[in-house]
Structure formats: structure tokens, C-alpha cells
Amino acid sequence: MSSTLLNSKDISRAVSRISHEILERNHGAGNIALVGIRTRGVVLSLRLRDKIKEIENVTVDHGVLDITLYRDDLADGIHKPELKKTEIAFALEGKHIVLCDDVLFTGRTIRAAIDALMDFGRPSSVQLAVLIDRGHRELPIRPDYVGKNIPTAKSKRVQVLLAEEDDEDKVVIQEQSN
Amino acid sequence: MALSTKNILGTKELTQSDILQILDTADSFKEISTRAIKKVPALRGKTIINLFFEPSTRTRTSFEIAGKRLSADVINISGSTSSTVKGENLIDTARNLEAMSPDILVVRHHCSGAAELLSQFVDSPIINAGDGSHEHPSQALLDLLTIRSHKGDLKGLKVAIVGDINHSRVARSNIRAMQTMGMKVRVVGPPPLIPVEVERLGVEVSHNLAEAIKDVDVIMVLRIQLERQNQGLLSSLREYSNYFCLTSETLAQAHDDVLIVHPGPVNRGIEIALDVMEGPRSLILNQVTNGVAIRMALFYLLLGENNANPN
Numbered sequence: 001m002s003s004t005l006l007n008s009k010d011i012s013r014a015v016s017r018i019s020h021e022i023l024e025r026n027h028g029a030g031n032i033a034l035v036g037i038r039t040r041g042v043v044l045s046l047r048l049r050d051k052i053k054e055i056e057n058v059t060v061d062h063g064v065l066d067i068t069l070y071r072d073d074l075a076d077g078i079h080k081p082e083l084k085k086t087e088i089a090f091a092l093e094g095k096h097i098v099l100c101d102d103v104l105f106t107g108r109t110i111r112a113a114i115d116a117l118m119d120f121g122r123p124s125s126v127q128l129a130v131l132i133d134r135g136h137r138e139l140p141i142r143p144d145y146v147g148k149n150i151p152t153a154k155s156k157r158v159q160v161l162l163a164e165e166d167d168e169d170k171v172v173i174q175e176q177s178n
Numbered sequence: 179m180a181l182s183t184k185n186i187l188g189t190k191e192l193t194q195s196d197i198l199q200i201l202d203t204a205d206s207f208k209e210i211s212t213r214a215i216k217k218v219p220a221l222r223g224k225t226i227i228n229l230f231f232e233p234s235t236r237t238r239t240s241f242e243i244a245g246k247r248l249s250a251d252v253i254n255i256s257g258s259t260s261s262t263v264k265g266e267n268l269i270d271t272a273r274n275l276e277a278m279s280p281d282i283l284v285v286r287h288h289c290s291g292a293a294e295l296l297s298q299f300v301d302s303p304i305i306n307a308g309d310g311s312h313e314h315p316s317q318a319l320l321d322l323l324t325i326r327s328h329k330g331d332l333k334g335l336k337v338a339i340v341g342d343i344n345h346s347r348v349a350r351s352n353i354r355a356m357q358t359m360g361m362k363v364r365v366v367g368p369p370p371l372i373p374v375e376v377e378r379l380g381v382e383v384s385h386n387l388a389e390a391i392k393d394v395d396v397i398m399v400l401r402i403q404l405e406r407q408n409q410g411l412l413s414s415l416r417e418y419s420n421y422f423c424l425t426s427e428t429l430a431q432a433h434d435d436v437l438i439v440h441p442g443p444v445n446r447g448i449e450i451a452l453d454v455m456e457g458p459r460s461l462i463l464n465q466v467t468n469g470v471a472i473r474m475a476l477f478y479l480l481l482g483e484n485n486a487n488p489n
Contacts, residue, residue: 066206068220069218069219069220069248069478070218070219070220074220082202082203083202083206083207083478084206085205085206085209086206086209086210087209115219116218119215119217119218120213120214120215121214
């Protein structure tokens with residue numbers, strides 16, 4: 001049982017709007033850098049970068065975070081995701097960093113991402129852009145830019161599919177399957 | 179995603195997918211050592227004991243740095259300062275250490291099989307950091323990582339391992355790991371230093387250095403182990419050097435893009451000439467850098483595995 005929450009057009013409109021909001025809030029693309037959280041946050045961050053380039057004709061710095069080593073459930077041994085590379089090839093000092101992820105849920109991933117980011121330097125600010133905010137936060141974390149707020153039951157599973165990883169653009173909600 | 183083994187005793191037990199997983203994980207860890215803050219919290223609260231009964235600079239430091247970069251607490255115990263000088267035996271030492279709940283034991287010992295023996299008496303995962311002339315798996319893995327990062331793919335590569343194969347745990351670990359990865363291995367050295375069993379491993383044997391390196395992608399030069407040369411297998415170091423020292427003249431026989439690796443420490447001018455050691459094809463320091471990433475990967479993968487199956 002799954003139903004579609006956003007289709008490809010909805011996603012593209014959300015990316016457009018978030019790009020404009022990022023530029024408005026930071027007064028242009030001057031000191032912005034986008035950092036995507038693996039895996040689908042990276043796709044979102046690259047789309048935002050392309051959109052910002054389209055609007056302002058500026059290519060902003062871009063980085064990739066793998067937060068595996070910062071997870072708070074690593075010691076449980078339940079999650080053992082494959083460790084991939086973190087790539088942050090620019091200095092964070094003086095930059096407004098926009099962290100990008102597909103779904104904001106408990107907030108634990110973002111906590112880990114902020115910790116990981118701080119190990120690379122001291123940015124001027126860290127902002128958060130997500131495609132879906134589904135609620136149920138377990139930490140005091142809130143997004144600055146949201147594609148769509150979707151109130152969900154905690155037992156449901158929200159899945160973001162993006163063409164670069166999944167061959168199509170779509171956000172679906174389904175019953176937990178395990 | 180977990181290794182097929184609880185301990186890293188040798189490359190003999192590692193499958194191709196284990197090795198690939200270790201190399202890929204290590205590749206991701208390399209970046210951490212280039213940061214201003216070279217530390218991630220992954221193994222916070224874990225304890226690693228380095229138990230070294232043989233001298234070591236590179237390996238012990240490498241394991242220690244690897245543990246610390248993952249936020250583990252690392253304790254070093256060396257043979258000369260441990261209770262073994264009071265007559266405590268290896269197993270008792272390990273059992274007592276285990277009573278203090280370490281999460282991993284890293285062991286180097288001059289007897290072949292020491293790490294495996296310990297693994298039968300303690301529950302903590304054990305990493306063999308060199309046992310006699312038997313195995314030194316983390317060295318072979320870092321060699322593979324270094325070679326792979328320069329050649330892209332390991333499969334089909336030809337390697338010449340030059341020197342004292344007989345006493346070399348590095349050679350034994352590498353031969354097995356390289357064969358698992360589909361590489362072709364040739365060993366080169368004077369007949370007394372090449373053990374008879376090596377041909378049974380499916381390895382080519384050569385006694386002529388210039389001939390043996392003509393068609394290879396990688397030359398691995400081994401250290402002449404001066405401390406293990408009391409059986410009269412070598413008539414003199416000078417004679418060995420005359421025939422088997424890798425000099426720029428000999429190297430001219432090899433492909434232009436051949437890679438040179440050496441597990442260190444180097445006897446300059448005995449097994450390798452100074453200009454070759456410091457030349458553009460030498461990856462010796464690169465290997466040392468990669469050693470930290472490999473050991474981080476081993477700690478990370480073993481501790482995860484261990485946690486997934488408590489007791």
C-alpha cells in the first residue's frame with residue numbers, strides 16, 4: 001500500500017522555490033555553500049546548485065557529507081551502512097552552509113551532520129533545506145527551507161525517489177515494510 | 179554488510195568480498211587524515227590494546243593513530259615492559275588483558291601462529307599485526323590499497339616479490355591476498371631464501387631479477403631481515419646486493435609505469451638503491467599513509483561485526 005505525495009512537477013517546483021528562498025534570505029549567492037547528506041540529500045543539493053546557477057549565474061561551492069561515523073546508533077550494530085566518502089573541498093569559514101537532505105524526521109541525521117560539519121571548520125551559519133518535513137522530531141532541530149510539510153503517522157514510511165538514484169522523481173508514503 | 183570473519187589472523191581467511199569491503203572502506207577513511215581535525219566519533223568508548231612482543235615503529239604507530247582517529251582509547255603494551263619479562267606466558271597475559279574488557283586486541287609476536295593461538299583463548303576480536311614468518315595481513319591489505327589507487331583495478335596485474343621470501347610474513351600475506359584478487363605473483367630471490375612450498379601456491383619462481391621484472395606492473399621489494407639471517411642461508415649481504423638489489427640500471431628493464439612498493443623499514447643500498455627508493459615510481463611513503471586508513475577500516479568493520487552479535 002503506497003500513495004504518491006509529490007510527483008516530478010511538484011518536486012521541481014519545490015526545488016525552484018527553495019532556491020529563491022535561499023537566495024533571498026542570504027542576499028544572493030555570494031557566501032553560500034550547499035552540502036548534501038548522502039545519498040538523496042546530495043541529489044537535492046546538486047539540483048539546488050543548478051537552479052541557483054540558472055537564477056544568479058553563479059556556481060556555489062558544493063560538498064558531500066557521509067554521516068555514518070557520526071550516527072548515534074552506530075554502537076547498536078543494527079545499522080551498518082556502507083561508508084562512503086565525505087568531500088568538502090572548500091573552507092567553511094565565512095560561509096553560510098545550507099545542509100540538504102531528502103526527508104526530515106527525528107532530526108538525528110541532522111544532528112550528526114552538524115557535528116560532522118563542525119569538524120571541518122566554523123561556518124558563519126548552518127541552514128537546513130529538506131524536501132519533506134514529516135514531523136516526529138526527537139531533537140530540537142527545525143528546517144529553514146521545506147519542500148512540503150507532510151503530517152504522518154510515525155509507523156508510516158516516507159520515501160523520496162529521485163531520478164539520479166531511482167530512475168524517477170516521486171515522493172510516496174507507505175506502511176512500514178518489515 | 180559485515181566481514182566473514184571475527185578476527186583478522188591472515189589474508190588466507192579473507193574472501194574476495196571481504197578484501198573489497200576493507201579496501202573500499204579504507205578509501206573512504208583516507209579523507210579523515212587530510213582534515214584539520216583528524217578525528218571522527220565512530221568508536222567512542224571502545225578500547226583497543228596493542229600488544230607488541232617485537233620491535234615496530236610503523237605498524238604500532240599506525241594501529242595507534244588509526245584507533246585514535248576513530249576516537250577509540252588505545253593502550254600500547256610492548257614485550258620489554260610487560261609482565262612477560264617476569265615469566266608470564268602469552269595466554270595468561272592475554273586473558274588478564276581481556277579481564278579489563280578491551281574491544282580489540284592487536285598482537286605482534288615472533289612466533290608463527292601466536293595470534294591464532296590467542297584467538298582460541300580470548301573472546302575479543304584479534305588482529306594479527308605480524309606473527310613470525312607466517313602472516314601480516316594489514317600490511318598486505320595496505321599494499322593492495324596502494325596498488326589499486328594507482329592502477330584502478332587489481333585483477334590481472336602481475337607482481338614480482340623480491341627478496342627473502344622464506345622469512346617474510348609480508349610475502350605470505352601478499353601472495354594469498356593477491357591470488358584471491360586475481361593477480362599473478364612471481365617470487366624472486368636466491369634459491370636458499372625461496373621456500374620449496376611456495377611453488378605449490380601457484381606462484382612462479384625466478385632467480386634472476388632483471389628477467390623477472392620485465393613484464394610486471396608492480397615490484398615489491400622485501401627487507402632483508404638481518405635479525406633472522408643466522409642460519410647461514412646467505413653467504414654475504416654484498417653478494418645478495420650484487421644480484422638482487424633493485425638499482426636504476428636493473429629497473430630500466432621494467433615497464434615505464436611499474437610501481438615499486440616496500441613494507442619498510444628499508445636497508446638502504448642492500449635490497450633497494452637510494453635513488454630508486456626515493457624515485458618517482460616508489461610508493462613507499464604512500465603505503466605508510468594508506469596503512470592508517472586500512473587499520474581504521476579493520477577496526478571499524480570488526481567492531482561493528484562484534485556488536486551485531488553480542489556474545
